[in-house]
Amino acid sequence: MSHKVVIPIGPYHPLQEEPEFFRLYVEGERVVDIDIVIGYNHRGIEELSEHKHFDQVAYLVERICGICSTSHPFAYVNAIEDLAHIQVPERALYIRTIIAEMERIHSHLLWLGLAGHFIGYNTLWMWAWRYREPILDCFEMICGNRNHYAMMKPGGVRRDILNEHISPLKKTLDEISRATDMFYGAVVDDPVIKARLKGVGILTKEQARNWCVVGPTARASGIDIDVRRDDPYGAYDRVSFNVPTEQEGDIFAKTVVRLKELYESIRIIRQCLDKMPKGEIEIKIKEIPAGEGIGRVEAPRGECFHYVRSDGTNRPIRHKIRAPSYMNVASNKIAAVGGTISDAAITLAAVDPCYCCTERCSVIRKEDNQRILTGWELIKLSQEKTEKLKKEIGFKDVI
Amino acid sequence: MKLVFNYLVFPGFLFSAVVGLFSGWFDRKLTARIQWRKGPPWYQNFLDILKLFSKEVIIPTQAKFTFFISPFVGLCAVVIVSTMLGRVLLDPSESFIGDLIVLVYLLVIPAIALILGASSSGNPLAAVGASREMKLILGYELPFILSILTLIIKTGAIKLEAILNHQMVYGSHIASFSGVIAFLVTLLCIQAKLGAVPFDISEAEQEIMAGTLIEYSGPLLALFKLTRAILLYIMPLFLTILFIGKDISFKFLFLKYIGLITLIILLKNTNPRLKIEQAIKFFWGPVSFLACVSVILALRGW
Numbered sequence: 226m227s228h229k230v231v232i233p234i235g236p237y238h239p240l241q242e243e244p245e246f247f248r249l250y251v252e253g254e255r256v257v258d259i260d261i262v263i264g265y266n267h268r269g270i271e272e273l274s275e276h277k278h279f280d281q282v283a284y285l286v287e288r289i290c291g292i293c294s295t296s297h298p299f300a301y302v303n304a305i306e307d308l309a310h311i312q313v314p315e316r317a318l319y320i321r322t323i324i325a326e327m328e329r330i331h332s333h334l335l336w337l338g339l340a341g342h343f344i345g346y347n348t349l350w351m352w353a354w355r356y357r358e359p360i361l362d363c364f365e366m367i368c369g370n371r372n373h374y375a376m377m378k379p380g381g382v383r384r385d386i387l388n389e390h391i392s393p394l395k396k397t398l399d400e401i402s403r404a405t406d407m408f409y410g411a412v413v414d415d416p417v418i419k420a421r422l423k424g425v426g427i428l429t430k431e432q433a434r435n436w437c438v439v440g441p442t443a444r445a446s447g448i449d450i451d452v453r454r455d456d457p458y459g460a461y462d463r464v465s466f467n468v469p470t471e472q473e474g475d476i477f478a479k480t481v482v483r484l485k486e487l488y489e490s491i492r493i494i495r496q497c498l499d500k501m502p503k504g505e506i507e508i509k510i511k512e513i514p515a516g517e518g519i520g521r522v523e524a525p526r527g528e529c530f531h532y533v534r535s536d537g538t539n540r541p542i543r544h545k546i547r548a549p550s551y552m553n554v555a556s557n558k559i560a561a562v563g564g565t566i567s568d569a570a571i572t573l574a575a576v577d578p579c580y581c582c583t584e585r586c587s588v589i590r591k592e593d594n595q596r597i598l599t600g601w602e603l604i605k606l607s608q609e610k611t612e613k614l615k616k617e618i619g620f621k622d623v624i
Numbered sequence: 625m626k627l628v629f630n631y632l633v634f635p636g637f638l639f640s641a642v643v644g645l646f647s648g649w650f651d652r653k654l655t656a657r658i659q660w661r662k663g664p665p666w667y668q669n670f671l672d673i674l675k676l677f678s679k680e681v682i683i684p685t686q687a688k689f690t691f692f693i694s695p696f697v698g699l700c701a702v703v704i705v706s707t708m709l710g711r712v713l714l715d716p717s718e719s720f721i722g723d724l725i726v727l728v729y730l731l732v733i734p735a736i737a738l739i740l741g742a743s744s745s746g747n748p749l750a751a752v753g754a755s756r757e758m759k760l761i762l763g764y765e766l767p768f769i770l771s772i773l774t775l776i777i778k779t780g781a782i783k784l785e786a787i788l789n790h791q792m793v794y795g796s797h798i799a800s801f802s803g804v805i806a807f808l809v810t811l812l813c814i815q816a817k818l819g820a821v822p823f824d825i826s827e828a829e830q831e832i833m834a835g836t837l838i839e840y841s842g843p844l845l846a847l848f849k850l851t852r853a854i855l856l857y858i859m860p861l862f863l864t865i866l867f868i869g870k871d872i873s874f875k876f877l878f879l880k881y882i883g884l885i886t887l888i889i890l891l892k893n894t895n896p897r898l899k900i901e902q903a904i905k906f907f908w909g910p911v912s913f914l915a916c917v918s919v920i921l922a923l924r925g926w
Contacts, residue, residue: 232749346897347893348658352660
């Protein structure tokens, strides 16, 4: 077969259950090209956040994504504290770190399960998600919610980790640690999984650097970056941990990196629980001065970046968000082309994409098919529309 | 009249459909338990089929006539197989010379029906699924036929009755070297024939969204589901007759059936899906090699 057939994955993905659209151009089973279309779920979070006051924005950005729902507020409060030069109480830093690492555990287990599902290994899927449950229970115990923890606020955290929470949490960590041993053995030593994942969806170090990938996707390609170590925030400079990297850049390497990160997360939480000092968990902030601040957080999927500018009022005048998947999803263009359809399904999922984080405004037209508008084009569109409306209602400029 | 009863009720269509749907439930329940889930109640598969039959028939505009006819073809083939197997088990003298070959032929037909239906549906994903199914047939038929050849050599006849009689006298085929190898090979081929993981490549919901079945809905889909259910009943039964047919009293037959089906479900739940090239390599490489070894061993009388 030499003619190109289009295999659509999306616009509503049957498995990732998120709105995105991959157009796979295939010859027989081989993928020769791929179109990536995102932007079905644009919610205008940045714009919304400019209409809310600083305390509300933390809850808003929490709702960017359900899986990394503490990374965005964490990055946001980092940005605010950078802006206002706020010294957060020590205990709050530790609590933030614990919550962020618990999130990484549940997110990586979620990915492991999904990856299993994508290669048709439903038992792995169910088992990974079964061991994700205790962590979610711990979240519920600490902050009352399984997702959307609402722990972060500018100047500290909203809830304390009580003494009676610590021993169940430690017990859960032991359980997860044992489960990770099991998963590590089951995944790394399974010949069929190896046959499916080794050498598939390779992103070389060079390519990874050129496509600016972040997080486990970059670390699996041998790029040793991690915001937690390179630009410490929270309590990460007070604990010791390793940043696992692999050189191969294939999906197997990505799996191994994530599994090893589970161990590191468990280690970090244990250290935090032991070292956590007593004291206040927040300080009251009177006002946010004019200025700008940035916050970086190593989300489970990579670096999450928030930029906030304030003009001295009670709301940000600019809030810029860059989620890690925005960088990672684009790299599929390299990784998925050349493989088979079976490879593409798992390759597209291997960067642990989070589409709701990534959404950008896009305009789809019949004549030019699809394109992303620049800011200037949006202004022009809005001016045109204003003119049109003016004409319709017969409005005349009175100057 | 008796023949009609045989084909339509017992041990043909109705009986095998009921047993097959029960086996399907057993599969789902056991899978669920393996995966820390609760699993459906025993009547779930019956409800599913009933629901599908109550829906309207939707035929895509690009579809050809074969789209409509192929589910019936597949179902007829498995019903004939189940009737033949059942009649032989009830009364071995019902067997006729060459029935083994007929069975081997009939067992390919469900897969071919699937390919026919899928490729006439006009859907690109179904086309990919059909091409995968076709490659898979090419893969597993060779070792399957070779392992059946092993039995023919050992028994010296192409007749189910002869195979059963031989095992009654000399013990089950699985007790010999060539028999155990041929058994393993057949088990793997059956996994592929059932479209179970790791060989559910033609349906691969995560890649091509049910592939071959993507355009089917309602009663036509129900027919395919019934075909699959009956296959799940006849495949272990066929395997029992061929390899562990020493004692075919009802009690032992039932135990063997449950044992085999459990084995199939376990295989299914402890493996990820292979890619189509890998599956073909697997069948043409190690599996065919094993099948050849079993044929040679059988020729030498082991």
